Amino acid sequence: MNKKTICKAASIVLILLMLTGCSSISENPNESYSVTVYAMDTVMELTVYGNQTILNTAESLIFELDSKLSVTNAESDIYKVNHEGGGTICSEAYELLNQALELCKRTDGALDVSIYPVVEAWGFTTDEYRVPTDDELHELLRSVDHNSVDISKNGRVELAPGMMIDLGSVAKGYTANRLVKLLSENGVKSALLNLGGNVHVLGTKPDGALWKIAVADPAGDGYVGVIEAADKAIVTSGEYERFFEQDGVRYHHIIDPATGHPADNGFLSVTIVGNDGVLCDALSTALFVMGSDKAAEFWKESDDFEAIFIASDEIMVTEGLEDAFSPIGAYNDMKLTILHRD
Numbered sequence: 001m002n003k004k005t006i007c008k009a010a011s012i013v014l015i016l017l018m019l020t021g022c023s024s025i026s027e028n029p030n031e032s033y034s035v036t037v038y039a040m041d042t043v044m045e046l047t048v049y050g051n052q053t054i055l056n057t058a059e060s061l062i063f064e065l066d067s068k069l070s071v072t073n074a075e076s077d078i079y080k081v082n083h084e085g086g087g088t089i090c091s092e093a094y095e096l097l098n099q100a101l102e103l104c105k106r107t108d109g110a111l112d113v114s115i116y117p118v119v120e121a122w123g124f125t126t127d128e129y130r131v132p133t134d135d136e137l138h139e140l141l142r143s144v145d146h147n148s149v150d151i152s153k154n155g156r157v158e159l160a161p162g163m164m165i166d167l168g169s170v171a172k173g174y175t176a177n178r179l180v181k182l183l184s185e186n187g188v189k190s191a192l193l194n195l196g197g198n199v200h201v202l203g204t205k206p207d208g209a210l211w212k213i214a215v216a217d218p219a220g221d222g223y224v225g226v227i228e229a230a231d232k233a234i235v236t237s238g239e240y241e242r243f244f245e246q247d248g249v250r251y252h253h254i255i256d257p258a259t260g261h262p263a264d265n266g267f268l269s270v271t272i273v274g275n276d277g278v279l280c281d282a283l284s285t286a287l288f289v290m291g292s293d294k295a296a297e298f299w300k301e302s303d304d305f306e307a308i309f310i311a312s313d314e315i316m317v318t319e320g321l322e323d324a325f326s327p328i329g330a331y332n333d334m335k336l337t338i339l340h341r342d
């Protein structure tokens with residue numbers, strides 16, 4: 001080894017030492033690291049304790065899932081299946097579609113991954129909003145039927161003619177599940193993931209305290225209240241998230257598959273709290289569509305989630321969240337009903 005090579009080797013060791021030194025200083029378990037990611041048509045904020053480097057991997061995973069699950073990206077398998085009537089899809093899309101179809105059945109079609117042609121007709125996919133005619137909606141609804149999405153051949157999807165599928169109602173929940181898995185496998189014990197309306201908390205805060213998650217006010221800029229939680233997905237769907245107005249009428253992006261119109265069954269927003277991101281994402285959309293009577297009944301027959309339903313004059317909270325949820329501001333004065341199972 002000549003002198004130059006030794007010097008070079010020594011400086012590499014020095015750089016490595018500095019890098020290791022840096023990472024052991026910066027990777028304090030009580031120190032938080034955050035990144036903002038714009039993906040899936042929303043702003044995402046990831047806050048992780050004790051591991052800064054994992055944020056790069058997390059960000060790449062989000063972009064990867066965004067392009068794989070997107071219904072508008074011409075390179076995605078979902079897009080290809082929609083335009084070719086069927087085909088093979090990647091394992092992520094298959095896994096999610098499989099779970100989503102089970103939830104379509106469980107919610108009796110209040111969630112329907114084949115509602116896409118109707119969502120498209122209202123212009124929610126392009127932001128070129130319009131109110132379709134009843135005849136047009138009637139025609140489009142003929143091809144909406146989650147039961148006709150065939151995934152019986154492993155890895156393949158077959159669609160009936162005219163049918164298109166969209167995983168937009170569950171993609172953020174799936175992404176949150178995958179991020180939690182990635183972080184846990186890398187030793188992260190504490191994280192707050194906010195994927196635009198889909199919150200997922202890993203563990204507690206480093207000091208053992210529960211996370212405090214604010215529920216957005218569907219009728220204004222503030223908050224309805226705060227939920228205290230650990231290791232939970234907390235997902236809200238509301239008509240305030242995406243909408244347009246025409247002739248004084250507001251049309252929002254959650255479609256009732258029974259009518260083809262924006263769901264109008266009395267809720268301003270629905271928040272679901274549970275362990276699984278996909279379940280919570282699917283049910284926040286589906287129970288919003290169901291409206292209060294059916295949603296309360298659905299919850300009573302289930303044991304894998306809790307909910308907060310916001311109507312214009314009442315907040316309904318399922319019994320499992322009675323202690324975890326506190327209304328704030330003007331919502332302190334609103335009627336609050338605790339739903340019980342018996």
Ligand code: ADP
Binds near residue numbers: 237238
């Ligand atoms: P967001 O994406 O705003 O958080 P949701 O998770 O409730 O809201 O998903 C709404 C999206 O799902 C809509 O933008 C639309 O693409 C699609 N969608 C609308 N209605 C339904 C429905 N009944 N079933 C399945 N997907 C739906």
Ligand code: MG
Binds near residue numbers: 169237282283284
């Ligand atoms: Mg949803």
